[in-house]
Amino acid sequence: MTPQFETVDGRSVPAVTADQMREVDRVAVEEVGLALLQMMEHAGRNLAEVAREVADGGHVVVLAGDGGNGGGGICAARHLANGGADVTLVLDRDADELTGAAARQRRILAATDANVVAAADATQTEVAAAHIRDAAVVVDALVGYGLSGALRGTAASLAEATLDAAHVVSLDVPSGMDATTGETPGVAVEPDTTLTLALPKTGLTAATAGDLVLADIGIPRGVYDELDIDYRDPFAGARRVWLRIR
Numbered sequence: 001m002t003p004q005f006e007t008v009d010g011r012s013v014p015a016v017t018a019d020q021m022r023e024v025d026r027v028a029v030e031e032v033g034l035a036l037l038q039m040m041e042h043a044g045r046n047l048a049e050v051a052r053e054v055a056d057g058g059h060v061v062v063l064a065g066d067g068g069n070g071g072g073g074i075c076a077a078r079h080l081a082n083g084g085a086d087v088t089l090v091l092d093r094d095a096d097e098l099t100g101a102a103a104r105q106r107r108i109l110a111a112t113d114a115n116v117v118a119a120a121d122a123t124q125t126e127v128a129a130a131h132i133r134d135a136a137v138v139v140d141a142l143v144g145y146g147l148s149g150a151l152r153g154t155a156a157s158l159a160e161a162t163l164d165a166a167h168v169v170s171l172d173v174p175s176g177m178d179a180t181t182g183e184t185p186g187v188a189v190e191p192d193t194t195l196t197l198a199l200p201k202t203g204l205t206a207a208t209a210g211d212l213v214l215a216d217i218g219i220p221r222g223v224y225d226e227l228d229i230d231y232r233d234p235f236a237g238a239r240r241v242w243l244r245i246r
């Protein structure tokens with residue numbers, strides 16, 4: 001049965017599959033004119049605020065991959081560093097292997113004093129795992145709705161290391177979980193909190209998502225109308241709202 005999502009004051013919020021969310025992003029960019037980096041800035045800012053609240057002055061470790069999910073995580077690392085937080089970014093590859101928006105976010109982050117670990121080999125993955133164990137909060141931005149098959153390689157090792165972390169906040173969906181079905185074909189992060197973007201994803205459940213927060217990334221309702229998604233503004237002027245899953 002597909003889970004039903006509602007705000008804590010009872011407003012129903014439709015859920016979308018990965019394919020539907022890909023279409024939302026496509027229409028937002030190609031037909032409406034939003035830039036990916038604009039939406040990502042809202043994602044990263046929201047994520048940084050949630051992580052900062054949980055960390056309460058402690059060390060924040062941000063795990064990031066090379067896609068849109070990783071880009072949002074690196075953006076959050078910048079906002080955390082700008083605000084004076086003790087933050088370490090852990091990449092699941094060498095920094096020069098990043099592409100697109102993630103590479104752009106990494107370049108901007110270089111102007112902060114955030115610590116960066118590129119977990120490209122076993123030694124660096126062990127360094128990263130030690131950071132994860134000691135962190136007040138770990139931000140999981142390895143993979144979002146772009147997951148293909150079981151989590152592999154360094155991303156899988158880092159996800160495994162989060163299972164012992166004090167508190168994990170996943171961006172959009174837990175890495176390793178299929179955003180549409182909720183299935184976990186291999187290792188997957190088990191977050192305490194999930195910050196999902198724009199609309200909840202159909203695969204999120206109370207058991208897998210932890211506490212669920214929905215973040216506004218600035219998509220106007222015309223995008224949802226174009227795709228026949230029954231959208232009623234859940235935010236009422238707030239940047240994010242808690243959701244209940246039934």
Ligand SMILES: NC(=O)C1=CN([C@@H]2O[C@H](COP(=O)(O)OP(=O)(O)OC[C@H]3O[C@@H](n4cnc5c(N)ncnc54)[C@H](O)[C@@H]3O)[C@@H](O)[C@H]2O)[C@@H](O)CC1
Nearest residue numbers: 025040066067068069072144145146147148150151152172
């Ligand atoms: N409106 C948007 O388009 C926005 C999207 N954002 C995020 O971007 C995500 C979608 O971005 P993408 O389409 O780039 O996809 P993702 O970032 O979800 O996933 C692609 C990345 O994951 C890796 N990957 C996929 N399957 C893997 C596996 N089994 N093992 C290891 N690595 C794997 C790929 O190599 C690639 O680096 C969303 O979930 C969302 O969180 C936000 O950052 C900002 C705004």
Ligand SMILES: [K+]
Nearest residue numbers: 143171173175
């Ligand atoms: K994630």
